[in-house]
Amino acid sequence: MKRSLARAMVLALLLSLGLAPAAHAANEADYKTAYAAAEAASKEAASLRHQWTVTVSALAAAKKAADGGDFDRAVAAAREAEALAKASIFQAMSEKEAWKAMEIR
Amino acid sequence: MKARTSILLGSLSAALIALALTSPRVMAADKVDPVADAKAFQNFFFQKFPTVKHEDFVNGPYSMNEDMKRQWQEKEEFPPYEFALDAGKEMFATTFKNGKTYADCFPNGGIGIRQNYPYFDEKEGKVVTLELALNRCREANGEAPYSYVKDEMASLTAYMAFTSRGKPMDIKIPDDPRALAAFENGKRYFYTRRGQMNFSCASCHVQSPGERIRAEILAPALGILNAMPIYRSEWSGMGTTSRRFVTCNSQTRAVPLEPQADEYRDVEYFLSYVANGLPISGPGARP
Numbered sequence: 252m253k254r255s256l257a258r259a260m261v262l263a264l265l266l267s268l269g270l271a272p273a274a275h276a277a278n279e280a281d282y283k284t285a286y287a288a289a290e291a292a293s294k295e296a297a298s299l300r301h302q303w304t305v306t307v308s309a310l311a312a313a314k315k316a317a318d319g320g321d322f323d324r325a326v327a328a329a330r331e332a333e334a335l336a337k338a339s340i341f342q343a344m345s346e347k348e349a350w351k352a353m354e355i356r
Numbered sequence: 357m358k359a360r361t362s363i364l365l366g367s368l369s370a371a372l373i374a375l376a377l378t379s380p381r382v383m384a385a386d387k388v389d390p391v392a393d394a395k396a397f398q399n400f401f402f403q404k405f406p407t408v409k410h411e412d413f414v415n416g417p418y419s420m421n422e423d424m425k426r427q428w429q430e431k432e433e434f435p436p437y438e439f440a441l442d443a444g445k446e447m448f449a450t451t452f453k454n455g456k457t458y459a460d461c462f463p464n465g466g467i468g469i470r471q472n473y474p475y476f477d478e479k480e481g482k483v484v485t486l487e488l489a490l491n492r493c494r495e496a497n498g499e500a501p502y503s504y505v506k507d508e509m510a511s512l513t514a515y516m517a518f519t520s521r522g523k524p525m526d527i528k529i530p531d532d533p534r535a536l537a538a539f540e541n542g543k544r545y546f547y548t549r550r551g552q553m554n555f556s557c558a559s560c561h562v563q564s565p566g567e568r569i570r571a572e573i574l575a576p577a578l579g580i581l582n583a584m585p586i587y588r589s590e591w592s593g594m595g596t597t598s599r600r601f602v603t604c605n606s607q608t609r610a611v612p613l614e615p616q617a618d619e620y621r622d623v624e625y626f627l628s629y630v631a632n633g634l635p636i637s638g639p640g641a642r643p
Contacts, residue, residue: 297611300613300619301550301610302610302611303551303552303609303610303611304551304552304606304609304610304611305552305609307611335552338552339552342549342550342554346548346549346550349549350544350547350548350549350556351547353547353556353558353559353562353563354543354547355393355396355397355400355562356396
């Protein structure tokens with residue numbers, strides 16, 4: 252009985268530790284960090300002339316959510332914007348040579 | 357020892373000969389050759405669609421689909437671009453505040469010259485499109501430039517295209533490294549994938565002409581600009597070449613460039629040059 256109680260307590264502790272980060276609500280500082288990273292990647296994509304419309308939309312959604320005080324949503328949108336911007340930068344870099352494969356010769 | 361030296365020298369000679377034979381090919385592949393590019397481009401479409409008459413490619417999706425072609429031919433009896441054409445004719449003849457007209461800015465008074473645009477301006481070192489030349493004409497005469505994507509510009513270019521109907525596209529690339537670079541830059545832009553959809557212009561207009569994309573039938577890239585400007589039912593109005601490029605970019609979820617950006621000017625140069633010899637059919641009408 253004692254052993255099973257101890258096991259249950261350890262399990263509960265592990266679960267609470269495991270779930271803790273997910274339950275943590277994002278704050279303004281988290282948003283600012285995520286937004287700054289997304290904005291930097293987005294600016295790089297734009298300078299390469301390979302900006303995506305969805306990146307711009309995700310950045311706008313992040314800002315709107317933050318203005319409304321919903322930092323969870325704001326951080327999620329900023330992270331999405333950063334991922335999209337990084338994908339567009341990858342596209343710009345790989346297409347520097349890859350376009351030749353499509354050329355009619 | 358002698359045998360070893362002979363083998364070494366023999367191998368070295370063989371390597372040098374191989375290098376000498378292959379390097380011109382490598383260089384040739386990197387050399388900008390618009391004549392060869394245009395020939396290959398046209399042959400690709402002629403072979404892909406052997407039953408389409410060459411001069412019919414300028415009619416876009418109608419050259420790919422008989423049913424659509426019949427509908428379009430009926431529509432041409434009362435073409436939807438007619439209002440724009442009339443407006444353009446009137447605008448073209450209207451004097452600026454200083455008493456001059458568009459005719460003063462263009463060779464042959466601006467009549468029957470559409471097939472020569474875009475051209476490479478050796479003074480500026482850049483490609484000049486008809487839309488750009490029209491706005492420069494306005495500004496040189498003290499008038500405000502028109503939007504590159506709205507009706508006024510479409511009307512003016514519609515009238516100018518109409519006066520060139522049937523004339524073969526005749527784009528020149530002068531012997532100037534900057535002109536060759538502009539052609540190459542346009543070609544690169546045409547084949548480069550962009551936007552979240554990861555599409556290039558060629559994804560639709562080289563790989564899939566005649567295929568449906570949603571409800572539309574894709575036009576072949578060959579002669580695609582010969583019909584500009586176009587009335588599009590989808591837009592419920594006229595569209596310029598600038599508008600076409602901007603819309604294509606947006607549809608692939610790429611942020612469009614500003615109208616008449618160098619890349620757009622260069623891709624217009626490339627696409628027009630590879631359509632040399634095909635007739636001007638603008639203004640056009642598309643679904």
